[in-house]
Amino acid sequence: MMIQFRGVSKIYPNHVAALRNVNIAVDKGEFVFIVGPSGAGKSTLVKCIYREELPTRGSIVVDGRDVTSLKPSAVPYLRRDVGVVYQDFKLLPNKTAYENVAFALECTEASQREIAKRVPAVLELVGMKDKVKALPIQLSGGEQQRIALARAIVNSPAVIVADEPTGNLDPDNSWAIIRILLELSRMGATVVVATHEKHIVNNLKQRVIAMDRGEVVRDEEKGAYGREA
Amino acid sequence: MMIQFRGVSKIYPNHVAALRNVNIAVDKGEFVFIVGPSGAGKSTLVKCIYREELPTRGSIVVDGRDVTSLKPSAVPYLRRDVGVVYQDFKLLPNKTAYENVAFALECTEASQREIAKRVPAVLELVGMKDKVKALPIQLSGGEQQRIALARAIVNSPAVIVADEPTGNLDPDNSWAIIRILLELSRMGATVVVATHEKHIVNNLKQRVIAMDRGEVVRDEEKGAYGREA
Amino acid sequence: MRLSTWRYAFRDAAGSFRANRFSSLSAIATVSVSLLMLALFLVVAINLDSMATTLENQVEIKAWLDPALKDEDIGRLSDQVKSFPGVQSLTYVSAKEAMEKLADRLGNQQALEYVGTNPLRASFEVKAQRPDDVAPVAQAITSLVGVQKVDYKSDTVDKLFRITRALRVFSLTLVIALALATIFIISNTIRLTVFARRREITIMKLVGATDAYIRRPFVLEGVFFGLVGSLIAAALSSWIYTGFLRFAAANLPFFEIVPGAPLLRNLTLTLLGLGAVLGALGSAVSVRRFLRV
């Protein structure tokens, strides 16, 4: 098991219950869509994987690490194993597109040679090699999103978590991104994608976990987006 | 004409040409989709309407105002006539959902009574009346997006500009939002929506302006998203 | 409408204070610390000035009289000197008193007692009203018949005046420098708190708020920072000064420390005014920098 949620609940300080008794197990190399209406708890679930949020109850194990009892100094190492595309991108405003991607490698003490090799390759992969020198505010929404993806995958993490990775992309680019994620999962990465793209989910027939009001309401292999699907 | 672009070009300081000789005319009460791949210039076009960006060349007239030659003190009044849903939401981080929406009215010196009447109504409309007291960081991506929409329409602006207003919303919520925008346009507002939602665009058969690399490549009444559409 | 606009401004200022407690408290602390330094410096400077005045007032003109003068002549001369413009007081020292003083000063009274005659002469000790009067008064006394010699230790007086002038120039310079530094530090600090919120200002502008509307809560907040900071500075400096007065009364009885009564009230008012104005201006100027959107 690469990701294991056992009885996980998350109640935010303002008493909003974002997750209620969530049980999930995702294998190494699996590709999972998480779907559900706005506010269902998709982002919260995903944040628990890389410990941006700690659950109120329950246990979470990621890549053999007990996330809930991790000591602070071990957290960065967990996060290096989990590449994340954040819903709001979270690019460093003072670094260029290239530097943002390189940062994820630099802070793992990767060698210069490796950085110089990997970063351009991954920027090319997401179709952003023309914009390497642009700062985030000089990029369009979709371009920022692709940089965020590039950063998430640049150090070949064991787990890739993408929260709405195509929300700001046109259908062509969206498909390109999804294909990259599929390819990575075929190569052994565990990929979790929270998304609203009904069309994409329905077409791919991958595992789908559906959430509603904090609960997992459906968990199907080769599933669909749900309802009038 | 509510919105008129004549020979508008925008070259950003880093020499990126985001708009090239754009000519557009949108009538009062019209509903227009702007589509195009990531980086096509949709957001830039939209930013020129409410003068977040000034064009490098060409003239823009919005609601009878010459936007390019507006003096700084007149800019706020233009912006009050144009309700905007920003691609990155731009909610005030220290104000609750309610206060964010109310702010758009307060700064126009609307009466207390009117604020107390309109804000809850519009929050109800976007399905956010449960979250009035939450701060932006306590809201999910889709919830923030709906608050941004509520703020854009609360003071019944003559022009509504929505940049990717459903990028973070599930299909049901997306349709609900689009229906609200359609309704407002039927009531006389001019609505411009930049979007990637092929499904929605193809279903509604409204006017579609397609862009690519800064140019308007297609402008059709009752259009479709384009390509394999 | 104006009223509710101000109400919003107050509410927003309070809200942002709560939301940005960290930077707000930093700003207040910086304001109070730097104003406290300014206040301490100021009371020191005021005391130096008052000491200088005391020293200057101790300058005396000494006029030795002809031993042949009769008591009535001396009385007449004394009246004449007293009537000069710029003369503050006059003390008559007879030859006998002069000898007693000298014996006192030399510490061996008996030794002088077997000196048969008193070699010393009677004198007037004249004080001038203002330091500048010393020279002209001495000049006027010199020309009087019956006065043999006039001395006001012109070297010493000159030296003293140079010292007091230097003291004043020096402490004034330091006070001005410190005041400028304080103004700079306070406005800089407020600028940094505004800087941390530049994105908010941009958003407000995009939503259609006028510059004045955006500026208002920031200015209110700046005034608040300034007032609270200066209140703390005033309270602390008053407390310290009162303590110092008590210490000085016990340990430095020969120093005339400027009393606290009107000084501390004026100091408090000055600090409050300075704090409020700096807070308001600092905010207004800083916000303007981010309003160009």
Add this chain to the structure above:
Amino acid sequence: MRLSTWRYAFRDAAGSFRANRFSSLSAIATVSVSLLMLALFLVVAINLDSMATTLENQVEIKAWLDPALKDEDIGRLSDQVKSFPGVQSLTYVSAKEAMEKLADRLGNQQALEYVGTNPLRASFEVKAQRPDDVAPVAQAITSLVGVQKVDYKSDTVDKLFRITRALRVFSLTLVIALALATIFIISNTIRLTVFARRREITIMKLVGATDAYIRRPFVLEGVFFGLVGSLIAAALSSWIYTGFLRFAAANLPFFEIVPGAPLLRNLTLTLLGLGAVLGALGSAVSVRRFLRV
């Protein structure tokens, strides 16, 4: 790997300096202004201390000698006194010299000339090495045969020592207070610049950077702020002090101002050290506050 890590830290610090020019320059300006104030205060305090020492060194013990003593007795006595621990120097003043001095002081030499005998006595003027030695040395001299009376104006000396002690306590207190204020203001300012970038810190943590990695460029930047700010402060205060020395040489020749030579070098080193340490600590502590993500 360590090397490239430091290179990244330098590069990132430089990059953030360029990107946040506004707050960086604000921070440097605040550092230099507040350190400049501290430096000016410090040199004033050092001068006050040196003046106090000068005053204290002017305290003399006067020992009147038996007029019956022969020259050889006086020589022996003088050697004896010089050998006392704590004695710095001794000057012999004969009765004749004493009379000349007195006549000088009284300003009417002739008047004293017709005094047949010299009522004054010869004396030793003894200087102690340290203020604390004055009383014991006087005590020791009193017990010598041939010394009639010993006087060191105990009132005046006591008063003087109280004044110099008060002066020292006072200026030390002010220096410490100002140093604390400076430390506070500088770290507060740096904290505000870090505060403005708290979101960046959060992002770095989420991407998997360790606390140490994130802290490094901030600390470098803090050190840079501190060094540049203190360099400016050192340059300005040296310039001001040199100017003051020139002014004092022309206008206050009777004051012994502490010369610039070793003082300004030490001051510069102190300021640089203080700036660097404050910058580093201020940054490190501030970053820590935002690292809990």
